[in-house]
Amino acid sequence: MRIGILGGSFNPPHNGHIYIAREVRRRFSLDRVLFMVAGDPPHKSIAFGVDAKERLELTRAALAGEEGLIACDDEIRRGGVSYMADTLMGLYNGVDELHLIVGADMLKTLHQWSRPETIFALAGIIAVGRPDIPGEHEAAQELIKSYGARIRMADFCGPDISSTEIRRRVNMAKGIAKLVPYGVMERIYAGLLYQSEDILSYEKRLAEYTKPKRLAHSIGTMGYAVELAAIWGADGKKARIAGLLHDCAKLGDEDALRLAKEYGYTPNAEEQRAPGLLHGPLGAIRVQREFGIDDADVINAIGCHVFGRMNMTKLDKILYVADKAEFTRTYEGVDKLRDMAKKDLNGAVLMTMNNSIGHLLARGIEPTDESLMIRQAIKRETENNKGDIK
Ligand SMILES: [Fe+2]
Ligand SMILES: [Fe+2]
Secondary structure: OOOEEEEEOOOOOOOHHHHHHHHHHHHHHOOEEEEEOOOOOOOOOOOHHHHHHHHHHHHHHOOOOOOEEEEEEEHHHHOOOOOHHHHHHOOOOOEEEEEEEEEEHHHHHHOOOOOHHHOOOOEEEEEOOOOOOOHHHHHHHHHHHHHHEEEEEEEEOOOOOOHOOOOOHHHHHOOOOOOOHHHHHHHHHHHOEEEHHHHHHHHHHHHOOOHHHHHHHHHHHHHHHHHHHHHHHHOOHHHHHHHHHHHOOOOOHHHHHHHHHHHOOOOEEEEEEHHHHHHHHHHHHHHHHHOOOOOOHHHHHHHOOOOOOOOOOHHHHHHHHEEEEOOOOOOHHHHHHHHHHHHHHHHHHHHHHHHHHHHHHHHHOOOHHHHHHHHHHHHHHHHHOOOEOO
C-alpha cells in the first residue's frame, strides 16, 4: 500500500484540502490519503475551541463518498500532543510506503518539528505548492543533505481557500457553500461552530423554551437563510437572526391565544380558528420584547414568514423559503425546492406557497383571499422575470 498522510487540525476541512488530496493521490499513485486529524497540535491553539471529536466528524463528513480519502483518528486516540513522528511510528509496519504531504513552504521549517530524523526515516515527503517559492529548493537540498530526506515536489496549487477564512465568513454570516462540501456546511451550522457571540446568546435563550427538534429546525433555517442571502445579495446577518428566531413564538393553541392577549394582539377570525397561524405576528412582537431586536427588516420578515405578504422584500422571501428548504427538512420534493432557491428566488417562494395551499386544501381548509392575492403577486413577479433569477 502506498499511503499519503495529510495532517492538520481541519477546523474545518474544506474543498482545498480535498482537491490537494485527490490530486496528490492521482499524481503519485497513492492507494489512499489519510486525513490525520490532530488531537492537540503542537504550538497551535484551536480557534473557537472546536474539540477533536467534532473536527474528526467534520472531516468524515467532508470525505463521505470520496474514493481513497479517509479521515483518521490515530492522533486523537493516542491523546497528548500530536507529534507527527509518533503518528508515523504508529503507521509504520515495514510493508506500506508512507508519504507525508506538506505545503512546499513548510520545507523551511520541517527540521524544527519534533524528532525530524524519525519523520524522514519513516516517510517520504510530497511537497505541494507553486514551483517558485523563494528558498524552497535550497530548503529541500538542506533536508536531503542533513537527514537523507526523500522529497518529491508536486508543482501545483490547490484553490485559494483557508480554514481561517471559512471561520471568519461563518462568524460574519457571509455564506460558505462554495468553500466546503455540503455535509461540512450542514454540520458547521448545526453545531453553531464559529458563530458570533450574539447568535450564541440568542440561541441559548431560545433553547430554554424550545424543544430540541424545533431548535434544530430554527438553527437549520438560520444557516440556510445565510446561504440564500449570500446567493441573492441580501444582508446575511439579518437573515441569520431572522432564521434563528422565526419560530420563537410557535406554541400550542391555548398558549398562543394567551400570549396574543398578553401582547395586546387581536387575532382575526382565521387566527382564532387556527391559533398556530399566530406565531408569525406573535414572533415579530416576541423578538422585540424578549430578544431586544429592533431591526424592522428582521421583525417584518418574521411577522410574514407563515403567509408571506404583499411586496415581500428579499429578506422576507429568503426567510420564507429557508424555513421550508433548511438542512433538517427531509420531505419529498425538498431537493427540488433547494434547486429552485439557488436559481430563482421568486420561483422558490411560489413553489412554497403552492405547497402550503395544497396542504391546506388537503385538510379541507380554503386558503384566504389575501393569501391567494399574495400568491398571485409573486406569480406575476416570476412571470415578468423582474425578480431574482440567476
Ligand atoms: Fe413558522
Ligand atoms: Fe419554521
